Amino acid sequence: MIYIDVKGEVVASGNEWLYSWYGIQATSPSQITRALKGANGQPVTIKINSGGGDVFAGCEIYNELKSYSGEVTIEIHGLCASIASVIAMAGNCKMSPLGEIMIHNVSTSTSGDYRDMEHSVEVLKKANKTIANAYILKTGMSEEDAYKLMDKETWLTADEALELGLVDEIMYSDEKVDKSLLNSLKNNAITFCNTVGKIDNNLLAKFKNYKPKINHPVIKNNNQDDFLVQKNKAKLQLLKLKGGIQ
CATH class of the missing domain: 3.90.226.10 (2-enoyl-CoA Hydratase; Chain A, domain 1)
Known part of the structure; x- marks a missing residue:
């Protein structure tokens, strides 16, 4: 199975x-x-x-x-x-x-x-x-x-x-x-x-056009902490696009 x-x-x-x-x-x-x-x-x-x-x-x-x-x-x-x-x-x-x-x-x-x-x-x-x-x-x-x-x-x-x-x-x-x-x-x-609930299509379009400057953790000295920081910044930008914060 x-x-x-x-x-x-x-x-x-x-x-x-x-x-x-x-x-x-x-x-x-x-x-x-x-x-x-x-x-x-x-x-x-x-x-x-x-x-x-x-x-x-x-x-x-x-x-x-x-x-x-x-x-x-x-x-x-x-x-x-x-x-x-x-x-x-x-x-x-x-x-x-x-x-x-x-x-x-x-x-x-x-x-x-x-x-x-x-x-x-x-x-x-x-x-x-x-x-x-x-x-x-x-x-x-x-x-x-x-x-x-x-x-x-x-x-x-x-x-x-x-x-x-x-x-x-x-x-x-x-x-x-x-x-x-x-x-x-x-x-x-x-x-x-x-x-029931989804990511708004307009938000999807905005995010697809947004290009966060994220350094690959393997490429940049294998720095996982830097990768996570940059990922969190991208999440913050997504919230801004959604209008959740100013």
């Missing part, structure tokens, strides 16, 4: 270096693609603890997992929110009794006149439809029910997620979902962002 982490912010390929530089966990499609290629068809377990992130990056990860030639098992170990919850729909899903799933609408920021606003509304609605498809395919729920969950920004415990069919099993338990029974009960009874 090969274990692959989906932890921290879900980011577009090429942005991982910034998060890694500051010790912030992040996962990109390219990282998952490399890991799956390395697994070479062997069974993989995807361990999720993520608040979400970039919609298109998350959808790419979902597609990579769905098209993988081997068996894919998803394990939700903690938070599985936003686009991370879409990734969780890509395989047989187990959830820790200590975990939570959060489902909500796609969001973005925009500016302009009323035409720009109306255009953004239409684009967001289509993005929501895209996201909803993952929940519908996994559970068999109606599009209307998926939209209701997203509109409410729904937080689900393991038991609640199991009842809806979003997960197949609660970890450390023998309880498994009977999807046919759940469907029967339901029939008889009645740049986008999809994330």
Whole structure:
């Protein structure tokens, strides 16, 4: 069994270096693609603890997992929110009794006149439809029910997620979902962002243009202290760019 982490912010390929530089966990499609290629068809377990992130990056990860030639098992170990919850729909899903799933609408920021606003509304609605498809395919729920969950920004415990069919099993338990029974009960009874928190895109752009004067610790007399001082200065500059300090 090969274990692959989906932890921290879900980011577009090429942005991982910034998060890694500051010790912030992040996962990109390219990282998952490399890991799956390395697994070479062997069974993989995807361990999720993520608040979400970039919609298109998350959808790419979902597609990579769905098209993988081997068996894919998803394990939700903690938070599985936003686009991370879409990734969780890509395989047989187990959830820790200590975990939570959060489902909500796609969001973005925009500016302009009323035409720009109306255009953004239409684009967001289509993005929501895209996201909803993952929940519908996994559970068999109606599009209307998926939209209701997203509109409410729904937080689900393991038991609640199991009842809806979003997960197949609660970890450390023998309880498994009977999807046919759940469907029967339901029939008889009645740049986008999809994330909890992330580094702002404008900040990312500013930081990419910022070039701190950091001397490589090996090149400059192997001075680790100097490297750490310069790294802390870079962190301070990042805070200034973010507006956290004056």
